[in-house]
Amino acid sequence: MSRCRKWTASKRPAGCAREAERGLLRMPVIAMTANVMTEDRTACLEAGMDDFIAKPFRAEVMTATLLKYA
Template identity: 50%
Template sequence: EAKGKGSMEMFFVDRIDQHIEVKDTEQLERFLATGSAASTNAAVSDLKGIRILLVEDNDFNIMVAQDELQASIPDVQVDVAKNGIEAVARVKANSYDLVLMDVQMPEMNGYEATRAIRAFGGAYTQLPIIAMTANVMKAEVQRCIDAGMTGFIPKPFERNELLATLHSVLADRKGAP
């Protein structure tokens, strides 16, 4: 290392593969593929004017998600809840087209919040709730499914991936009775 020249370090992390039993492989495949085939242009036009509840406790992540959504979707309305308790109250008091739900939050995590929202019954059982997490292991994805989440997007997300996921989840909902 020479002064002013910087340095380079390398490190290796062993990947631990974990075997888990997936209850329904078709459901898991649909869940993981949410939005993968949707085109960005179709997604944007179909998403115009939607109302989203963004549930996230990290201010930087809130800023990034809001910026991406507002830059990509015309007339989008984004409300923010910083924990699961606030999310449940906002969903009960307002009408949203979908919820983007962080899973690791203080006070009430995203799994608990999703279960609480689903427990309201009626239309709340069909409200699209998309998990947002950096943990993409199969066990985590299965945990999101088990909690009642509709889709999954890994963090950090790319704009096209986010739009395609939102489009896919809402398109599935439009086709439902």
């Protein structure tokens, strides 16, 4: 089972809440998993992840994904 299925938006890591309290920009969370089925991607996004990269990944896919949040 994908780890992102165990993580819910209400259970975001404590560091995420502290960012907002300190007036910092929110750190995006990008799931990286070998689970590539559509339902795996959907589960990660519904759990509060900002994006999804399937493994094995291509460097240009990772670069493009990271640049979306730069």
